[in-house]
Amino acid sequence: MIEDFLAQDERKDMLRLLTAGSVDDGKSTLIGRLLFDSKQVYEDQLQALSQESRRGSCGGTDYALLCDGLKAEREQGITIDVAYRYFATAQRKFIIADTPGHEQYTRNMVTGGSTADLAIVLVDARQGITTQTRRHSHIIDMLGIEHIVLAINKMDSIGYSAEQFNSIAKQYTAWATEQGFSFASLKIVPISALCGDNVVNRSQSMPWYNGPTLLEILESTPICSSGVSAPFRMPVQYVIRPNQDFRGFAGRIASGTIRVGDKITVLPSGKSSQVAQIITGTIRSTYAFAPQSVTIVLDDQIDISRGDMIVRSEQHRPAMGQKISAIVVWMDEEPMDREKLYYLKQGTLTVRATVRAIPYLLDINTGNKLECNTLSLNQIAAVEILCSSPLVCDSYSDNKGTGAFIIIDPLTNFTSAAGIITGAEAESTTDGNSVINISLSRHGIAIQNMELLNSFCKIVESRTGVTINCTE
């Protein structure tokens, strides 16, 4: 019997989901309910809970405290960061990224959403669609999360009214259509997290609702397969070279599939070869696919190092260029500095980069485009970035694995921004705006590196036509 369980458990797949909504929407209560009703809560945790919990109109325990993490958030009564929760059903394993919903926490939602296959947006039935609902929906669309579930919560407090539910659902659907969101699926479900209606167990109070419960939706949503159907991309992470006879290129397949014998091209060099061996773990495989971590051995001795990308020769090539168009979410308390030479990390490649232009700032509440000169915490904008050497990339909408990057502050090393690529260009134009000023002290570069920096700048200048001025 236990063997059957283990055999079944082994075959389970894994869905990563994001929950968006504020404490007021009952988000922690919902997650607590999912954990409790799917029996992931232990007796000792329940004991700790029983004395502290609030009780709702239906007399149920509020499971919100199960999600309580750090002391600070407990004192403030709000979730301050991204927390990850784990639960499993007979069908599937789940990883929940639990993120706070207030505007000042946009960065946390983006963080939690970056790895999600599905997003639950909580709506308080008494409030209906709010500015916050719209903001969450825009972020989910931007991050390319395929599946969205609108959970209309607190149905108990509006007398389980079908009429009110339908009106909210209709309003949201109309708005989402108008925005042109590209979700693969949108499901709307009436729930009460506090009373347990339609979360795990079917509600007795809403006989008018015939659709699936929230958990049924989570269990049946197909897990993103676009990673496998996209062209093959593998950023080289590490070169394994135990002896003269073996040279393996290790990395995690960002997208697509590969077989022994396939013709490959290494970018940016453009050199080609054929796959001789594929190693997954300690065994040799005939094929591999995203998102496996593998080691690839080639037929020819060609020069490949970390930061290069292996692609399949006959497939659509990624873009290559130093000029990147992107949407960035600013995550740093320190506002964007247009003069700063940031680090940009995409895949396994880290380059230096400056923001050359900000075509527009996105009002995430309305979708409107505004003018702006700089970016501060939680703001989202379209930007033009110039990199010190070319990126090999795809647009994020085509390929999440090769279309995303982070920006790192060279002084504090903080992750200042998350970026999604919308386009890349190879040729650079000297348009008069292409001047970068580097102040060594400001960028945290020691004076003795001046000579090294100057020679580096010359290379950048010769390749891009950009003028770089270095000062102490």
Place this chain on the structure above:
Amino acid sequence: MDYNLSHLRALEAESIEIIREVAAEFSSPVMLYSIGKDSSVMAHLAKKAFYPGRVPFPLMHIDSKWKFSEMIAFRDRFARENDWELIVEYNRTAYEQGVGPFTHGSKVHTELMKTRALLDALKRYGFDAAFGGARRDEEKSRAKERIFSFRNTQQQWEPKSQRPELWNIYNTRIRKGESIRVFPLSNWTEIDIWQYIRHENIPVVPLYFAAERSVVDIDGNLILVDDMRMPKHLRERAERRKVRFRTLGCYPLTGAIESNADTIEGIVEEMILATRSERTTRVIDFDREASMEQKKREGYF
């Protein structure tokens, strides 16, 4: 061709990517090895990550000098058979002063023999990245810790100003003296660990499996009589019971549970039926008198 990845293989792929990223980006990484089941899995993943090459960093065990003797035997055999470079470090000063849980209480012991010993060792070797086997499902505060978790020059964690961690793009940049703790098993749950151990035939310390052992019931915690350092009045109360351990640490601080599970299948079965979380069998407070005194000094009664 089958293009579906089971959850275990998905977790494995993620962990291997994390381990390789550290090897590529840091100049002096180390893998902290606690001899427990999670460490066994982590070390196994490291070998896979660099196969057929050698793992390019050492293992380090911080020996509190109060570990179960079976753990130490397992550790030495494990390192030898797997050709690991193993570093063993301990707090010499505190050890010579005879610090231990029975005499100094769990708090002082943990602080000196575990935390202090670890911080000193990391500093002495100048490691800039240290792998740990912690999982986010173990404890509430861990649920929020990043996979690449930044430590300042004092090696402290600041939960409120953690770097955002997006996609699988890890920020590995640090300044001199700062470091990163890396948790490749962040997304694994206890049951995943056992499933993987079973699937991959990974050896673990026999204490995880039920057997007849000499234990003393101390305030409801079953403590193994592992050596003669256990005070005589406690040792005299020892009785033979069939027990196993869900977690392993210092023997006076780690309670056993009564169990008949002597196979992985049995352990998983018990776990599914379990009503208590993993952590409740950990850390017993031997210094209650001391803390009462403390309370009194602070004005209690």
